[in-house]
Amino acid sequence: MSVLIIIPARYASTRYPAKPLAELRGATGEARSLIQRSWEAACAVEGVDRVVVATDDDRIKDAAEAFGAEVVMTSEDCANGTERCAEAFDALGGGYDIVVNLQGDAPLTPAWFVEDLVQGLRDDSMAEVATPVLRCDGRALNGFLEDRRAGRVGGTTAVFTTDRHALYFSKEVVPFTSETYADEDATPVFHHVGVYAYRPSALGAYPRWSAGPLEQLEGLEQLRFMEHGRQVLCVEVEARGRQFWELNNPEDVPRIEAMMAEMGVA
Template sequence: MRALAVIPARYLSTRLEGKPLLKLGDRTVVQRVWDATIASGEFDDVVVATDDERIFDAVQGFGGSAVMTSSSLANGSERVAAAADLMQGEYDVVANVQGDQPFVSQAALGALLAPFREGETADMTTVAMPLQPEFADDPNTVKIVTDAHGRALYFSRSLIPANPRGVAHPYLQHLGLYAFRRDVLRQFPTLSPTPLERAENLEQLRALEHGFVILARAAVSSSIEINTPEDYERAQAWVREHEGVQS
C-alpha cells in the first residue's frame, strides 16, 4: 500500500494568523509537523500544501517539499485533494495531517493508516482518544461518538452525548487527522456542502452526510493542536518543559 501525507497549511487563519510560521523553540510549527510526519516512517511521500508563498518558501528553506494550491479552496480536505492531484506518484491512501499539530506522534499516524493496512472496509479513517475534562466545554476541541465497531456516528464542538442521566460513557476527543482512500478523496471536492457541516463548521460531517464510512482508531493520548493564541502559549510551555528550548 502506497501512502501520501499532505500537510495543509494556510497563513490567513481567522483565529491565529500566520500560525504555520510561528516559532516553537528552534523550529516553526509547520516544520515540526513535517519532521514528525517524516520521522513516523508511515508514508511513502510527504508534501505541504499551501496557498501562501511565505509558507512555500519556508518549507523549501528547511528542505521540505511543498506545492501551491488555490486560496479559494473551502477547507483542508479540499486542499489535500488538490495537492494529491499535483503529485506524480500513484497512491492507495492519502492522509490529511493537519498543519496545526506540531507534536503529532508516530502512534497516532500509525493508528490512522492501520485499518487500510489491515484490509478494513472504510472510506476514511481518523483518530480518537479519551477527552480530557478541562476541554469538555471547549468548542475548539472536537468530540466524536462512534458505533460499536468504531465507525463515526457524529462529530461536534459540543459535548456529546448529552448524557442527562449520567450513564458511564467514555467521552472521546477527535484528533484532526484523516486518511482517505484515493478514490474517495477524488470525490470529496465534488460533494455539495451539507447542513451539519455548516452548522458545526466541521468538514468531516460533509463526508458523513453523504454516506461515507469513517472508521476511528484509538490513540493513547492527545497532542496540542494550535488553533488559538492560548493553544500557542500551551505549546510554547510544552517545548520549554520537555525540550528546554525557549520559543
C-alpha cells in the same frame, strides 16, 4: 500499500491569521515555526513514501522550502484541508494507495497515531476514511470545558458505533457528562485528532460534493463524508504518556509550549 502524507497549510486563517508561521519554543528554548514542527512530525512516521506541504501562499512556501520540505502549490479556493489535499494529490499525479492529511496545526501528533490510522484503514475494507480518536482524561476534558465557557473553539469530540464507525463529530463536548473527573481519570469523551487517511476514490470525490448543513454549522470538514453516506472509521489511539493539543487560537501557544517543556520536546 504506498502512503503519501500531505500537510495542508493556509495563511489566511479566520481565527489565527499566519498561524503556520507562528513560532513554538520547545524544551530547549529553540523557536521553530508551526509548519516546520508539523513537517518534522510527519517525517517521523514510519512506512511513509513521501511528505509534501500543500499551500496557496508564497510566504508559507518559502518558509517550508527553507527547512527542506517539498511544497505543492494549490489554489486559494480550497474550502478546507481535505479539498487542498485532493487538489495536491491530483497535481502530484496520484499513484498512492493511502493519502494522509496531517493538518499543519498539530505539531504534537505522535508518529504512532498516524501509523495506527493507516493500519486501521488497511484492516477495515468498508471504511473509506479513517481518523484517530483519543480518550480524554480529566485534564483534557476540563481543558475542553474551560474553552467552551470562555467562548473559544477548542478541540473536537467524536462519538461512534461499537465497530468504531463514526456517528458524529462536534466542537461541543459530546457526549454530555455531569461527572467531575480528576486529571488522570478516564472519561467517556473522545478527543478527535485532526488527522485523516483517505482512499483515493473518496478523496477524489470529496471536492465534487456540496457542503451539507452539519459541516457548515460545525465547521468540520469530515462531516461532508458522513452527510454523503461514506464510512468514517474512528481509530482509537493511545497517548502513551504524551499530551496532545491542536493550535486553534493564539491562546493555545503557551499551552502547547508548556506541554512541550513538560514532555521534553525540543
